[in-house]
Amino acid sequence: MSTPARECRACGAALHHSFANLGISPVSNAFVEPEKAAEGEMFYPLHAMVCAECWLVQLADATRAELHFHANYVYFSSFSSSWLAHARAYVEQMTARLHLDSSSRVMEIASNDGYLLQYFQQAGIPCIGIEPSGNTAAAARARGVDTRELFFNRASASALAAQGEQVDLLLGNNVLAHVPDLHDFVGAMPAVMKPHAVLTLEFPHLLRLVADQQFDTIYHEHYSYLSLTALMPVFARAGLRVFDIEHLPTHGGSLRVHACLQAAAHATTAQVAACLEQEQAAGLMRLDTYTGFGERMRATKRALQRFLIDAKDQGKSIAAYGAAAKGNTLLNYCGIGADIIDYVVDSNPAKQGRLLPGSRIPVRAPDAVFDTRPDYLLILPWNIKDELMAQMAGIRDWGGQFLLANPRIHVVA
Numbered sequence: 138m139s140t141p142a143r144e145c146r147a148c149g150a151a152l153h154h155s156f157a158n159l160g161i162s163p164v165s166n167a168f169v170e171p172e173k174a175a176e177g178e179m180f181y182p183l184h185a186m187v188c189a190e191c192w193l194v195q196l197a198d199a200t201r202a203e204l205h206f207h208a209n210y211v212y213f214s215s216f217s218s219s220w221l222a223h224a225r226a227y228v229e230q231m232t233a234r235l236h237l238d239s240s241s242r243v244m245e246i247a248s249n250d251g252y253l254l255q256y257f258q259q260a261g262i263p264c265i266g267i268e269p270s271g272n273t274a275a276a277a278r279a280r281g282v283d284t285r286e287l288f289f290n291r292a293s294a295s296a297l298a299a300q301g302e303q304v305d306l307l308l309g310n311n312v313l314a315h316v317p318d319l320h321d322f323v324g325a326m327p328a329v330m331k332p333h334a335v336l337t338l339e340f341p342h343l344l345r346l347v348a349d350q351q352f353d354t355i356y357h358e359h360y361s362y363l364s365l366t367a368l369m370p371v372f373a374r375a376g377l378r379v380f381d382i383e384h385l386p387t388h389g390g391s392l393r394v395h396a397c398l399q400a401a402a403h404a405t406t407a408q409v410a411a412c413l414e415q416e417q418a419a420g421l422m423r424l425d426t427y428t429g430f431g432e433r434m435r436a437t438k439r440a441l442q443r444f445l446i447d448a449k450d451q452g453k454s455i456a457a458y459g460a461a462a463k464g465n466t467l468l469n470y471c472g473i474g475a476d477i478i479d480y481v482v483d484s485n486p487a488k489q490g491r492l493l494p495g496s497r498i499p500v501r502a503p504d505a506v507f508d509t510r511p512d513y514l515l516i517l518p519w520n521i522k523d524e525l526m527a528q529m530a531g532i533r534d535w536g537g538q539f540l541l542a543n544p545r546i547h548v549v550a
Contacts, residue, residue, distance in 0.1 A: 143186070143197050146361070147319055147371055150190035152197065156362075156427045157352050157434055159183040162469045163494035165356040165462035170491060171499075178494060183466070185355050185362060187427040191370060194343055194362035194427070196355075199317045219524045223387055224253035224310075228260065235306060235335060237262050242304040244329060246289045247312035251277030258282060265302065267293075272487075290318070294325035303331050310339045311388065314359045324375040327398060335403065336377065336396040343367075344419050345390030347426060349544040352434045352470075353463040354389070364421050365392060365412045372396055382408040388520045389543075438471045440546045445477050448513060455540075456511040457481040458525050460488045460500045464517025467542060469495040478515065482506055507531060513548075515540040 143152045161180040169178060184197045231237065239261050245254055248266025250273045257264040258281065266284040268274040277284040287293050307330055316322040326336055341354060343364040355362070365382065372379055380403045381395035392412070397403045420426035448455060457464065460483040468474070474496045481493060482503045491500050506514060506529060514532055516522045516539055526539055526549065539549040 145188035145191060145193055146195055146199075146317070147193040147367060148188060148191040150188055152186045152188055152195075154187050154189055154424060154427060155431060156185040156187045156194050157355055157430055158185075159352070159355060159434075159466065159470045162356070162466065165358060165465040165494065167494045168460070168488060168491040168500070169494060169497065174492060174497065180495070181357055183355065183357060183470075187424070188367075189424060191367050192364060192422055193367040194364075196357070196360050199360050217521055217524065219521050220387075221252060223385075225256050227308075227310075228253065228256035231306060231308075231335075231337070232257075232260060232262065237305065239263070241306070242302075243306045243308070244302065244304040246307070246309040247315070248277060248282070248284060249273045251280040251282035251284065253308075253310065254282045255280050265304075267297075289325060290321045291325040291328070294328040298328045303329055303334075305331055305334050307334060307336045308338070311341070311391075313338050313340045314361050314363060317360050319361065319371055320374065323371050323377070327376050330398060332398060333401045333403070334397065337393055338396070339385065339387070339391050339393045341388045342384075342390050342392045344416055344421060347421070347430060348419065349389060350430075350433055350437055351389050351543060352430075352437070353467040353543065356462050356466045358462060363392075364416050365394070365409075366416050366421055368394070369413075378403075378405070379409055380405045382406075382412045384412075437542070437545070441467075441471050441542050442473070444540075444546050445473065449477060453512040454479060454509070455513045455515060456506055456509070457498070457515040457517050458503070458506070458529060459483060459516065459518035459521075460485070460493060461518040463519075465493055465495065467517065468493065468498070474498060479509070479511065480505060481517070503529070506537075510535045511537060513538055513540045515542070519543045 145152055162183040163178050163180050182198045185194055186197045187194045241262055243257050243262055243264040246267045248254055248268045254264045254266050266277055266282055267289050268284050269288045271286060274284045274286045307326060340363045343362045346354060346362055376399055377396045378399050379394055379396045383393040385391040385393055455478050457478050460481050475498045478498050480499045480501050482501050482505050484503055488500045489502050516525055519541055541547055
């Protein structure tokens with residue numbers, strides 16, 4: 138009996154075309170407590186497909202949002218110094234661009250631990266954070282950032298608007314890919330926007346994912362993999378107009394979309410049409426661009442497996458840096474466990490002392506690298522590789538080398 142085709146979450150068309158099938162994998166941030174190491178854990182299908190009608194790339198099977206965002210969420214934005222610098226620069230830019238002051242109001246969706254809003258607060262600009270994960274919301278409140286613990290959707294936005302929460306600047310960094318219902322999420326935004334408010338959304342650009350083989354950015358927490366081409370109809374349906382685009386280096390290459398209500402007086406820049414043309418030139422509106430991705434992904438998997446197995450056969454010791462979601466996708470897809478990688482280090486205390494999901498590799502503090510002196514240190518969050526390699530530069534003292542797997546397997550002495 139044939140399986141009925143899944144429907145695109147943006148346009149409703151039937152999904153028939155595979156983009157990247159990574160088999161089954163555990164939830165990327167579902168770390169395992171050591172005392173539960175003998176117990177099983179849940180694995181879910183991890184298969185990204187592309188809609189041939191609107192070109193939205195999306196997971197074929199969506200897990201519940203509550204499975205990812207909860208009171209024990211382990212991702213805290215403030216642990217990356219480069220991300221904090223990015224947040225501070227954004228605040229300075231938007232404050233100047235929109236002439237924000239003490240009479241203005243800012244709202245961030247998925248505000249995490251207050252990593253960004255703290256800079257608006259320090260500038261005397263009133264702000265509010267919306268964050269569904271209890272522990273990160275608590276960390277934000279400890280910073281003095283007003284934070285509401287809820288999921289952003291039409292119902293919660295209407296409730297916020299009824300409380301008088303309408304803002305001059307609405308922003309969401311790396312949240313759009315994390316929502317299972319795009320229309321409920323984007324459609325909620327006008328409710329909390331003043332007539333001439335600006336909305337900015339940052340997200341990893343699908344164009345860079347395809348060009349640079351960033352398959353490890355595919356995990357259950359990311360329901361969608363986004364291009365401007367796929368998003369334009371979603372914004373239009375919500376009554377929003379994209380009027381400017383910025384290209385950012387963050388997360389391997391991101392877009393920052395500037396949008397407003399249809400009737401707002403923000404002039405549309407040439408950057409919007411230029412981005413759409415760039416996506417078309419890159420083949421994001423052609424099926425063969427997507428159907429060839431899987432084999433290139435499998436070739437990278439085999440190359441990493443060969444390198445690591447050869448290194449172990451030569452008696453080399455291997456550790457990794459960064460208990461990040463993308464690292465867990467890579468390790469589980471490539472079948473790499475604690476028999477190959479001795480441990481992973483991470484600066485986030487919430488991850489230390491636990492085991493990575495699936496691979497069960499132990500997570501330790503960064504000092505472990507200098508205690509054990511591994512021959513290779515595999516950098517898993519390659520998007521901040523420069524920051525991490527500078528931090529761990531001391532491994533060269535004993536001849537240690539950095540290993541990177543994106544976009545190809547290569548060693549940095």
